[in-house]
Amino acid sequence: MAHLENLVLCRESQVSTLQSLFGERHHFSFPSIFIYGHTASGKTYVTQTLLKTLELPHVFVNCVECFTLRLLLEQILNKLNHLSSSEDACPTHITCETFNDFVRLFKQVTKAESLKDQTVYIVLDKAEYLRDMEANLLPGFLRLQELTDRNVTVILLSEIVWEKFRPNTGCFEPFVLYFPDYSIGNLQKILSHDHPPEYSADFYAAYINILLGVFYTVCRDLKELRHLAVLNFPKYCEPVVKGEASERDTRKLWRNVEPHLKKAMQTVYLREISSSQWEKIQKDDTDPGQLKGLSAYTHVELPYYSKFILIAAYLASYNPARTDKRFFLKHHGKIKKTNFLKKHEKTSNHLLGPKPFPLDRLLAILYSIVDSRVAATANIFSQCLRCWVSDLQRPHGAPCSAECFLSCRRTFLPTAFLELPLVCLSPVISSLYSAAPFWGSITSLVTLQLLTLVGHDDQLDGPKYKCTVSLDFIRAIARTVNFDIIKYLYDFL
């Protein structure tokens, strides 16, 4: 089938296996076929193309789309109904609630003239979601030919292996077919296939080579590679378009595009920025080094004390409690990690994750790292709006007085406001300053998920918190307040 060969590349053996499995139209085929392989290895594409080209009666259903039993069964029946009815007649919508009804209705629908004496194919894509639906669904589909006594074959497509599907009590074993991953040669062939007509095939092939050189060790997913190829091709062509290099000047072209591709790996590949943003950057020719991805911490602006609260929380999470004395007391004894300890320590706290700490410990550490002794009033936990606003003009570190705070609470903001999440407050502030959002209390830090509350709210011995920021994040924050956090971390002694 020459036509088929042009549509489907590098999958000849799988296409011929499937074709021979299907056999002739009226022949019986295996009751259920299970096709597995990596994502983007062509399972869906080959099955669909083959069934369409051979014009076999088939129904294609995606199990992510039809995530409940009813949706799945109704879609199959209605699509079959469409197939079997003539063009002008509008078939009535069939409803089906149980698998028992499905079998009964299926027998009725397949009695139609156009479906009789032919194998009907039901293709279920992303079949791993069937395991989470009703328990009788998967074994039922595997035996559908026997249960309905009709010529039907169910094809399951998935990237998970069959062993993980098999129910505990066993079931009718399907015919398992493996779609192997594409080799690097195959990938090159397929990717070079969609070269734009303005440029020669060799030019594009050289580009694909460079692309694969950067990305192949990390990603072999054909869909991702195709997307990256399309996105970055304009950058590759830039020197040629500008007239700085000819099509054959591979070295120059490589030097131009390779850092660009490396940057793409850190941004577009990780979906840190969207593809349209990436394209815009290329067009405007801005330096990609100034990109602000989704997880860029430059978006976050915390008030002065909140930064210290966060730093104190990080220290409390990652230092064992017994070492607090050494770090935070003025006259401590010398506790040094001996070489013996260094070699035989099983795992550092940075590998195990943050540990929960009580509020008192947080306060104790906080007082010790903030130089000036601050009164233990509500000021520490919330900064009033007016003081924060004027804080931007005042030098850092001066807390607001008690009277100021109380008067603000009475006049400027009703008390409820202080508990609202920051999003609601930002319109108020943006009218005064186009500035970062407002936040000041530990509750706000929890809302931002920089701290997490561990355990239940109404615990008797007080709430426990955990700091959920990464080391890089807290180092950046500590840098802005001139605090050397590494000196205070036990794991870096």
Add this chain to the structure above:
Amino acid sequence: MMPKECDGPGVRMGILEPRQMTGDCFFSSGQGICSGFQFVEMSSRKLKSNNLKHSECLSQVQRILRERFCHQSLHSNLFGVQVQYKHLIELLKRTAIYGESNSVLIIGPRGSGKTMLINHALKELMEVEEVSENVLQVHLNGLLQINDNIALKEITRQLNLENVVGDKVFGSFAENLSFLLEALKKGDRTSSCPVIFILDEFDLFAHHKNQTLLYNLFDISQSAQTPVAVVGLTCRLCLSEDRSVREVLQKHFNVSKNLRSLHMLLMLALNRVTSSHPFMTAADLMEANQLCSMDSKANIVHGLSVLEICLIIAMKHLNDIYEEEPFNFQMVYNEFQKFVQRKAHSVYNFEKPVVMKAFEHLQQLELIRPMERTSVNAQREYQLMKLLLDNTQIMNALQKYPNCPTDVRQWATSSLSWL
């Protein structure tokens, strides 16, 4: 296996176990199926010149064989279950002709011939004239009738009782049940029609709430009213044998005792038969065997990227050092960094988010599994995971991995990770 007898007036509860296929049965049934081929060989020699008829012949052979392999249509020979068959047919005849109530439970591993047995028995039964006019059959399946409500509606539908119009059954569960019981209780031994109930996947019926259906069915079969035969088919009690059969099936076709695997194997070999290659050869069967015995997890590992392979090797080292204790992403990344920093393997120095994406891909493929459900508050880097591959699988997969970089392979085999 002799059936056990239960006490009870006029009730015999038999348990039949289809004997495990012996090697002879296996091969002789296979030969029986393939006998069609010899027939074709003979006829094709006669029609040497006529190419069209040759392909038509081939098409016919394909059709017949596919029906036998795929559709499990009945063929006349029963291999290895003659004793059980005689017993079953006798039991059914006693219900159908002499009005005696009976119940039978047929137990056997998957693919041992239970459904075939009962279908055969019913076919022979229906050939007797007085039976075909009188006896009613009800076929239920545990996969379809998942609760008693649906089961009851199905029974009333199949028996075509008065509350059935077209395909719809009217009335509530209680009404249907009382209706059915009335209908079955009305008759007596001499004048009413015997009913044969066949319950496939019997163990699933036993899981229904209060087991109302089973209770009522067996109750009817005990009391002296409409003669009823209840035939249950299940594989549940043979689970342990089934598992080991499954394991062996994957590897050695000769040792397996399951007829379906033979069907699958022959079907695979049949695929290669075309007009240009009209006869099945030994090579076809061997290739089919190889296809049958592929290790699927090794196939998946074959398609991973180099970074993902490095992560799996890092996890393997962690498992070796900490004796299979669960790990998190941070530990794996740390181990991977030890490899990258040593010996200037700077080509593998990827950013942490890129490594995280590769780690998540492994999770999506279910090669690693979280120990507990992901909670919203937990950081992804610290969630404890487990690797679902063992060391031999990893090393075998690495052998077959295409273009595996030498330093990666060396790292895998080295057991000294603190170097």
